[in-house]
Amino acid sequence: MGRTHAPMDLASERAGDYYAHQRLIALGDVVVWPATFDSLVFRRTRKLIRQSDPEVYHLSLLLQGQAGATWDRQEANYQSHDIHINTSSRPYEIYTGSEPVTIVGVEVPRTLVTLPKGRADRVVGQPVPGRDGVGALLSQFLSLLVSDTAGYLPQDAARLGLVVTDLVTAVFAHVLDADRLVTPETRDRNLVLAVKAFIRRHLEDPELTPGRIAAAHHISRSHLYRLFGAEELTIGAYIRDQRLESARHDLTDPALCGVPIHAVAARWGFPRPADFTRAFRTRYGIAPSEFRRTQGAGGGAAGAAGTLR
Structure with missing residues (x-):
């Protein structure tokens, strides 16, 4: 090529x-x-x-x-x-x-x-x-x-x-x-999709802030907040949920079984292990250490994964 x-x-x-x-x-x-x-x-x-x-x-x-x-x-x-x-x-x-x-x-x-x-x-x-x-x-x-x-x-x-x-x-x-016929509502929906895609691509970036996201899409921070407010979701909550899901995926990856949980957490924007454990438990109803142990426990893995998806 x-x-x-x-x-x-x-x-x-x-x-x-x-x-x-x-x-x-x-x-x-x-x-x-x-x-x-x-x-x-x-x-x-x-x-x-x-x-x-x-x-x-x-x-x-x-x-x-x-x-x-x-x-x-x-x-x-x-x-x-x-x-x-x-x-x-x-x-x-x-x-x-x-x-x-x-x-x-x-x-x-x-x-x-x-x-x-x-x-x-x-x-x-x-x-x-x-x-x-x-x-x-x-x-x-x-x-x-x-x-x-x-x-x-x-x-x-x-x-x-x-x-x-x-x-x-x-x-x-x-x-x-x-x-020329696209309504403002349609433009906003398309913009939300673009913002979400941008966030998912930059989850590992510690500088992923509302200000940077707004600048990348040529809108103000207040406009960005209004876009997510229409979906009854804060942009901070969306970033946190996406980072938690990425960390959850890493904890199920056999190739990463030797990587400490705190390192997985830091990779996805949780530098303090206690904050990660608390957020993970709130989101999935289980501690990250117990989740990783369950995922590697043969027959119990599929059931736990199905519950948490």
């Missing part, structure tokens, strides 16, 4: 035992590539852009798994059947979840998307649902296209590429028009 026309740096916790499978389907100037791969982080830096920029829009239809992406201070998260829109001309970081993901990737030259360049670029980073509307048309066509290419002739390639380009352009135009 580092030697392609749009080079990227890749990283994975599974680098020593990594699985990926990818096909390339060339449709004239358009390329479609279905792929399945283990957890991965893609990074395209300004240096790599200067090295080579084919000036393409990239779309990924996520069929299985979870993913997220950041562009400067913009962030988005994607679930199954969402369509992720990107461009080779902006730095980005794309990361997938812990489970393998299956996608259908599409690359379309920017010159083929018949919308004003400045307007088309505004679509980058906006998740597009692939189960309904124009997004469903594109996702259904891509899924059918990659399921079996045996029935196509070489001369079909360019025509199919035009169909893909028209559908991509239609998706872009739909997003641009729909954006």
Whole structure:
């Protein structure tokens, strides 16, 4: 991937035992590539852009798994059947979840998307649902296209590429028009989702404060507090619950059985063991030491885990 026309740096916790499978389907100037791969982080830096920029829009239809992406201070998260829109001309970081993901990737030259360049670029980073509307048309066509290419002739390639380009352009135009109709309530709900995703990605950061979270999303702290107040949840409570859940997960991980509980607690933002024990017991009804012991106790483990999830 580092030697392609749009080079990227890749990283994975599974680098020593990594699985990926990818096909390339060339449709004239358009390329479609279905792929399945283990957890991965893609990074395209300004240096790599200067090295080579084919000036393409990239779309990924996520069929299985979870993913997220950041562009400067913009962030988005994607679930199954969402369509992720990107461009080779902006730095980005794309990361997938812990489970393998299956996608259908599409690359379309920017010159083929018949919308004003400045307007088309505004679509980058906006998740597009692939189960309904124009997004469903594109996702259904891509899924059918990659399921079996045996029935196509070489001369079909360019025509199919035009169909893909028209559908991509239609998706872009739909997003641009729909954006003007989005209500403030919908924008707030989307913003809460983005804030929660940001928090989950930075749980280990001791500087994860409301001020930093607000600044990362270009809103005031009072606006941030109002967003969570509408959900009858304080932002501090959400951060604490997410950190407790991460610590609980570590306490069930056999690979971390030798790590002291106080070290697990400190990793997830609880520097004082007594505070961690009290918060853990309040949240799960059991002390962290007893929880870890129960989880390693053969037949009792599954029952305890089921109770605490």
